[in-house]
Amino acid sequence: MAGYEIRNRTSRWFSVAFLQGAEADAVLGLIDRSGASAAFDYLQPRDLGEATTDAALENGYAYDRIPAGRTDHIIEHDGSPYALTYSRTYRYVSLLRCHPLASELKPTRNSPRRDDIWAVPRSTRQAERTVTL
Template structure:
């Protein structure tokens, strides 16, 4: 993948299990600046997925370029405040941070294109959003069995057209997938799982190709007490 003058390559490097038993996917990557060959080449295999995630090279590339963007932003901070040591400055060798800074615009375009690739074809409706005491069971399932198992569990609350009508009536329809710092995204068609272990938030959305033109049915859709389909406004 060429991003400005940066040439970034990525490959799957196998599964990694921590001492606590968490399963993560590991990726190796290579970075060079084609316009500055004297910088050399940076090679590493320290990129890890979220716990129990499946192999996803596209998501891993997005994660890697997010780290690059953070390093570039940290480098720009040192130019404004000489002598400062921002936290993200040493995510990579200093020349990588400098190159990321010089290619900041191209990096932003790459992220926008990646987001559009996910969102361009459909709208999304919220199936359920969990927080508070009831989210603990979902997070426990996520930690023990991974996101696929959690999607299967939460999808039991999707009643097809009934759920779609309820989401339209309540305004729980989104042109794009919600995103915010600290939230993880897992795709399992036609669903998207979002979760933030720190804030104890879990949500499930379903992709829909179109919405019916007629007014939504006034039928009442029952929900379990304490469970909402509304996503937080901060997302």
């Protein structure tokens, strides 16, 4: 899409589950009977964490925003990283998980302080920073 630009993007959405046809009809019926929370509870066990993230990246199911068309309903679960999209017209249900971009993740270890005697000093010389393969 020409001229399309994402500003202040802090996360990506990964596909956890995509159901269509008879499988989706069962979940759509669950939404009608018990509400969207029941659908979240039903689909969340399909999220296998890093394995799901890796599969979504490998297969191209990672998105900058929640993918949805004009006939889709989108429900984001408060306080949860999940979003549910569904369409009765096209008979599908999709569960997505929000994941922060690497730049938004907090480091697991603080950066070394300048007065830290165990920190390795960084070189300022260009020749030492160049890697030849």
